[in-house]
Amino acid sequence: MSKNPYLGLYLIMAVLLVLPFVLPNSFYVDLAIRMAINAVIVLGLNLLIGFAGQISLGHAGFLGIGAYATAILSTHFGWHPLLAMAAGAAAAGLLAAMVARPIFKLKGHYLAMATLGLGIIIHIVVRTEAQWTGGPDGMPVPPMSLAGFEISGDKHWYWIVAVLLSVSVWASLNLINSPFGRALRALHGSEVASKVVGVDVVRYKVAIFVLSAVFASIMGSVMAHYVGFVTPNLADFFHSIELVTMVVIGGMASVYGSVLGAVLLTALPQALTSFEGWETVAFGGILMLSMIFMPKGLVPTLSSKFGRGD
């Protein structure tokens, strides 16, 4: 690609700047915030799945760790929200680092199974430890205040996540074109070949797994504070699948694909709620059709069709 890779970033930033002034009501602002939060998580997950070629079917578990760390530490122990958020990120990163070495000895379906198991265990713990987590009903999260200024409502959160999203896109673009990113792509292509040219395969897999887990955990904390309430659904298997689907539908190994995938799949359930009862059918059908006809995902498929400007 000889085009400026940052063009898409400028476009996203422009849209983010204009959006709050054209959205008709707070329903759409809320939707935009959720899209942006998901986009950041999916950017991290795509580094793992799309670029490094390692699947995780349990990523919602890390999201749950962040969300519940924030909720529990600030409710039961009165921690400062930022401190709680950092603790959640550290916990998610530590857990990811601990399991990464044994997990990434596995490949393909075995790896899928192991990450799936990890996610489900986290979900069940969160659902069961009701004295801390409120059990299946969930628990409220106190509002966040920084230096005496209370962050509340759509308007505040919109600008926070807009900045987070822009920074994440920028960081992802830089990362994949750094030596680190090239090493990741190399081990996706051929693990043996990467080893031969001196890439420490295991170290890179562990690093990217930890990084994407930390991404997810931080956004879980943000989500918890924004919504003001957490439930175990955040961490469940279906949510993990939704996240992977966003990666795949947008396009594996495509930074802008992640953003598009997150935007589309966050909007989809909202668009489908009018088809009472049929939304699950439609959601599943769309997943199948897009994979059958666009197995590479939207952005790579479209850009190879129209973007032959190199």
Next chain:
Amino acid sequence: MAEFLQFLFSGITVGATYALAALGFTLIYNASNVINFAQGEFIMLGGMLAVYFSQAGLPLPAALVLAILVPAIVGVVLEKLAIEPVKGAEPVTLIIITIGASLVIRGLIQVWLGKNTFSLPAFSGDVPLQILGATLMPQSLWVLGVTAIVVVALWYFFNRTLHGKAMLATSFNRVAAELVGINTNWVLFLSFAMSAALGALGGILVTPLTLTSYDVGIMLGLKGFVAAVVGGLGNGLGAVLGGLLVGILEAMGAGYISSAYKDAMPFVLILLILFFMPRGLFGGQSTDRV
């Protein structure tokens, strides 16, 4: 002792269902290298359709046959419409497709039959048997007996019939199988039909004991997947032993450790096994599954 026996009985019973699901995963995996995440929905379909057809007035045997046949057809349709067109796609793509299929099946059943929980009368009464102080429901004997028959029948199919040998040949080496004239598309077709029927059978058998609803497929399917991986993906005998092991461990865990963590036991088990034996308990060292 009586308590231990009690846990063992319930573990083996539910484990037999996982074994049938795991066999279903194994069949499809061998024929096509696909992990069918819709396998749990076939289990759900079996139970739900058996309830629907018997409530619609059909005699039980006819209802049961239909409840196996319809999922088998659904399995075949899934294979034709969604799996065959993307032959050779990446595992992630196939995982998403089969997850999409499971959502479609679950959603349709929810729209059609609602969100209620259903039950099926036990096949031969509800009078429990007393064995060394523990009780065993007659339905458990049905589950175990039918599973045993299925295992023997599958063994016969794979070792003594031409179709079975063709499937084995395809699982070892698809290209070589095609070269000797085996219609591998037919093998794929057959494996989806058989796998769906096996899942449905398990769902039917266990419904009188555990109830059913449109959303039971997720957990049952995932535990079947655990059982298949425990046994070493692609290994039939391993799948059965894996299923029983997962079932027993779950029942023991629920009884002796914590019933709240019952559903977590299989997943803790799978992590431990994968950490220490990356190919499952019975997955040999020879093949490299990438």
